[in-house]
Amino acid sequence: MTTDTLLRAAVAHHQRGALAEADALYAQVLQRDPDNFDALHLSGVVARQRGDAPLALQLIGRAIALDGTRAIAHCNLGAALQDAGRDSDALASYERALALQPDYALALCNRGNALRRLGRPDEALDSYAAALALSPRYPEALCNRALALQELGRHDEALDGFAAALQARPAYAEAINGAAVSLLATGKAEQALQGFDRALQLKPGYAEAWCGRGGMLLYAGQFDAALDSYRHALAARPGYARAQLGLANTLRVLGRHDAAIAAYRQAKELGADAATVDYLLAALGAGAAPAASPPGYVAALFDGYAPRFERHLVGELRYRTPEALAGLLGRHLTRQGGNDVLDLGCGTGLCAPLLRPFARRLEGVDLSRAMLERAAALELYDGLACADIVPFLRDGSGRWDVLVAADVLVYVGDLAALFAAARQAMRADAVFAFSVETLEEGTFALRPSGRYAHSGAYLRELAARHGLALRALEPCTLRQDSGTDVAGLLAVLVRGTD
Template identity: 50%
Template sequence: MTESTSALEASFLQQAVELHQQGRLQPAQALYRQVLDLNPRQFDALHLLGVIARQQGDAAQAIALISQAIAIDGQQAKAHANLGAALLDAGRADEALASHDRAIALLPDYAMAWSNRGNALRRLGRLDDALRSYQRAIEIQPNYAEAHCNRAIVLQDQARYLEALGAAEDALNIKDRYADAWFARGNALHCLRLLPDAVESFDRAIHLRPQWAEAYSAQGSSLFKLGEFEAALDSYDYALKLKPDHALAHYHRGNALRSLGRNAEAIAAYRAALAHGDNPETIAFALASLGVGATPAVLPAEYVRSLFDQYANHFDEHLLQVLDYQTPAFLDGMLRRVAPAADLDTVDIGCGTGLCAPYLKAYSRRLDGVDLSQQMLDKAAARGGYDELACADLLGYLDAHTDRWDLAVAADVFVYIGDLQPVFERVRRALKPGGRFCFSVEAGDGADFTLRPTNRYAHTLGYIERLANETGFELLAAEPLAARQENGATIAGHAVVLRNTT
């Protein structure tokens, strides 16, 4: 290369970097390419062309260009970190993690690599490791707003909502005009039931990024929880104007329309959600609750798990103070009257946060609990009283046990299961001969079980009695129960005690 060519290359590169730093990507891109016309092995031009490709959303081209640069000089930590970011964009999280590890090996105090490494770990589901990686980035660079925000996102994923709120606010204290941090703050506030503050936080995110469909949808969810259904509908409509294929916004829009009594429009919204890829089981039960299609036998497990993971932090307060929930005490009193016993091996089916534990422990030598929601089980463990807690599907858990328990209790669980025959069969096998089965249901009429607009099942007493006889149980008692309060009205239920006759 002649001296004049070398000078021209350096001049083009300097101009390109300046344009790149100004955000003028296309002219910078053109100059980087002119550099490569002069010197096809120019590391910086290849690397930074790859960075621009990633900024333009072309992960494959970014990976190809940055990999070429690394083949020329593999000792540049920034190139490995940028390759890792592009690999993560392409969904190649394991390779992304390896790239960030190589960057850190070359430059141990590289805060951005530690933070981006956390992103790869999060994608791989290694949330505790991700938190440690973000924390290391913050130790190196305490004013690293992105690392604080990323930490908030992982804490949110772990349902550590108060800590997530703190991390988001740490990010905002550093960089106030930071849409992602306002969004993370809104998500934490929503889950902490600080709903007006959540709405305001999502509003700040939208102000900074007006085309953000997900922020409008999230704001709609907080407005919906506040009972502001018209405002929620407006938010979902904005989200869908920006992103017409946003399945979750279609689904939540259906919920808002249903709450407004606009059932025909709700049905259309649910069908749109399905057309754009929403879970068919979730849509089937939403439609069934409006009288469209066959009634599903059970609610989708993922729906129930997600519902209660989000519900865990305020579950007890809502049930006891808002819904006047008395079922655990009622079932306890019924058991003491109808089937008194002591030193029992007991299983609490769908134990939730453990509201039944203080009652059941009084006459149980061993108390096991099972639930779909790990967040609920964490609350049950903190309450205490259980010898073992399992996060598992109910039928699979019961299948693994035969002649195991003297007593099985299911308080307010069968509102999420329509067809109870598979449960009854498995409970009977899991009970010792003569074992008791005590549970509650909401009282239905007409069909054996119906799915109500509340997304809860109701069962007739005749169905329960017939099913008990068919599956090897004797009916010891069935009593009317005030299951809960809803919108000022009492929801009628039944409390039932059966005995295993085998």
């Protein structure tokens, strides 16, 4: 059998998905002709399909060293580089492929994927659009474009994109899963769950869908079902950091603290965000508590919580802090209207209707973009900013008459920097009203819930240290947690004239 005949047979096996047979024949070709471009290149493609990115890089790299003019080889090298987590290098390979063949739809789509993974979703959209201009019913480009829209928070457009991908390929598990994520983000929980389940029917080992399902069930309070989903994800993809972190979070909520600690440590070893894991370990007493919750943890927590935030907090947890705090604030304002008011950690805007009557101008600041989108829809704020509250306050020196923080300081332990920034941002006679969870002794403590509690003595000491007069410090019930009242304090501080 000639070398060409062997190569054609190998390609035929490869096209049928018989990777072992194809690989064996490619190896025979390379025994006869070690510098055979096609056998090297396609052996590398087989290696990538079998999950061996290092071997794929070696083989395709050798092929390109022999002939660097083949766009397809640069495109496949880019895919192997992405598998290896080298997204910048992958982008460069796709650019080389497109320099050789500008009308290469696959390279344009893959270029979009690399840009998206590099945090450049707007540029990714342009690359997908170019791919779709060449091939309008290209399922992967349609689906990946929808994923970029999803990352930009444009969920309605993303859903249209996933629908278009499913028209081009009806049994497309990735598009169904993507649609489920956007359905959940727009508050359509039941449809989202159906989507995750449908994706798993098509692709039972789809770890991302198991994780999406697990996260949804965890937020819904179906803890045992969430645990089961995360275990399925780990069975499908051992070492999957996202699934391991979800498993640890569920064990923590279930009160299985020793198992949660072990799971968090394993999640950190697998590459989960170290700051988040260390924080949650500290909440379980397995490490030193930081001064505040990591901003990335808070943003991710509330981005995921946004679709059901108000229904869960008000309906299920009997959350009444905004009403209680606004009532106390009203009793201590010297001017009942015409104030410049800042809603710190405004979330979806639960405080906005209560603060609007006090305000000439009402602004909000929050770390969660998903929360801010819902707050904007109320059309009650004159301005909204996605930022950490302490730097935001520092940038607004002497600007505010009223600061309000309802259920926000539970994510800040050491309040000294916040009090200093608040005083700097307040005008003379301005008011700062906030809530905390009650700590009976000490200064502050991080609880297993992942929230901080503060003592009244600590608040008094901080107020005095920062030149803020304590006008009110009243006990209250903030909400319920697992059917138990959560005790809190409502405080009103005033900045006098210097």
